[in-house]
Amino acid sequence: MLGIKFIKVQPTDYVLLYRNGQLVREGVGLAFFYFAPASSIVRIPVASTDVPFIFKEVTSDFQEVTVQGQLTYSITDPKKLSQLMNFSLAPNGKDYTSDDPQKLSQRLINHAQVLTRSSLKKMSLRQALGSSDGLVNALREGMRQSEETTSLGIEILGLSILAIKPTPETSRALEAEIREQILREADDAVYTRRNAAVEQERAIKENELNTEIAVENKKRQIRETQMDAEKSVQKKMRELSEAEMSAKIALEEKNREFVTLASENTKQEADAKAYGISAVMGALAKTDPKTLQALASVGMNPGQLVASAFKELAENADKIGQLNISPELLRELMSKGTPK
Numbered sequence: 001m002l003g004i005k006f007i008k009v010q011p012t013d014y015v016l017l018y019r020n021g022q023l024v025r026e027g028v029g030l031a032f033f034y035f036a037p038a039s040s041i042v043r044i045p046v047a048s049t050d051v052p053f054i055f056k057e058v059t060s061d062f063q064e065v066t067v068q069g070q071l072t073y074s075i076t077d078p079k080k081l082s083q084l085m086n087f088s089l090a091p092n093g094k095d096y097t098s099d100d101p102q103k104l105s106q107r108l109i110n111h112a113q114v115l116t117r118s119s120l121k122k123m124s125l126r127q128a129l130g131s132s133d134g135l136v137n138a139l140r141e142g143m144r145q146s147e148e149t150t151s152l153g154i155e156i157l158g159l160s161i162l163a164i165k166p167t168p169e170t171s172r173a174l175e176a177e178i179r180e181q182i183l184r185e186a187d188d189a190v191y192t193r194r195n196a197a198v199e200q201e202r203a204i205k206e207n208e209l210n211t212e213i214a215v216e217n218k219k220r221q222i223r224e225t226q227m228d229a230e231k232s233v234q235k236k237m238r239e240l241s242e243a244e245m246s247a248k249i250a251l252e253e254k255n256r257e258f259v260t261l262a263s264e265n266t267k268q269e270a271d272a273k274a275y276g277i278s279a280v281m282g283a284l285a286k287t288d289p290k291t292l293q294a295l296a297s298v299g300m301n302p303g304q305l306v307a308s309a310f311k312e313l314a315e316n317a318d319k320i321g322q323l324n325i326s327p328e329l330l331r332e333l334m335s336k337g338t339p340k
Contacts, residue, residue: 003036007093012047014078026079041089044078045101048157053109057117063125063170067116069136069161071108071143077153084152108149112159115142125166129174132161 009015011029018024018040025032028046054068075081086098119138120128128135136159143149143156166174 004033005036005093006033007031007041009043012045014044014046014075016042016044016079016082018042036091041093042082042087043089044075044081044087046075046078048072048074049105051105051109053112055109055113055116057113057120059120059123059125059128061124064167065120065125065128066163066165067120067135067161068163068165069112069159071112071156072158073108073149073154073156075153076155080151080153104152108143108154111146111148112139112143115139125170129164129166132164135164136161
């Protein structure tokens with residue numbers, strides 16, 4: 001209506017109102033009326049913006065890699081940016097009059113690509129594939145200290161590398177190489193495991209042999225102890241046998257002395273008896289036989305006397321003509337001579 005319009009911006013947008021080339025109003029989240037034919041409005045988003053990027057670069061060994069990541073930034077000095085890039089709105093108050101707002105993100109991506117190229121030229125393919133963290137730190141520091149970002153009033157909030165990928169052919173070659181390396185490592189692991197098993201088996205065998213040796217040593221010690229005990233027992237038994245033999249020898253010596261003494265005593269007794277008998281016989285030799293016979297008959301019983309009488313009769317049988325002995329006499333003599 002008569003060129004007067006109303007605009008209301010979000011709290012994440014910074015708006016500048018120029019009238020006749022003079023800045024008359026600026027701020028975040030403003031709402032106001034303006035006269036469109038004489039006014040120019042600049043709207044700059046101050047919220048953080050995420051810009052994904054993907055580009056191809058070459059490493060120091062001339063291998064192509066694809067770098068994929070994301071850049072996060074925010075505009076901290078919108079007034080400075082408005083003086084360097086065109087963020088003016090169209091008369092409808094909605095669209096931009098130029099494509100500078102889209103070029104801002106591409107400009108930051110290009111700068112990130114330049115820094116990435118600078119870093120990758122110093123790395124080989126293997127180093128680049130494994131150095132995403134180092135590359136992120138280098139890019140973040142380079143973006144923050146870059147005059148291009150500071151002159152635009154932009155602050156880099158974050159930068160991340162999502163992937164660094166080689167070409168499919170190179171990837172397959174690396175996969176084959178890594179696969180072979182993994183297989184070799186697997187073979188080495190099998191060899192190491194088998195070697196460890198052999199070492200463990202050898203250790204077990206050595207432990208068994210050491211155990212057997214220890215057991216045999218214990219057996220030998222036990223046997224030696226038993227032999228020492230047997231030797232000690234035999235020594236004690238030998239000492240007992242020697243003591244017993246010594247006792248027997250001493251006893252036999254005593255017996256021999258006793259026998260010698262007994263023999264001497266017996267001999268002396270025999271000599272005394274022989275001397276007595278010799279003296280008696282000498283005395284009897286001078287005595288009349290009849291006297292001796294009479295002396296011998298002293299103390300005889302009737303039977304012995306009768307027997308002695310019959311003996312004398314027998315000796316003088318040639319001098320006796322006839323001798324009659326009745327059976328009654330013999331029966332009486334025999335009955336008297338039989339002990340009751």
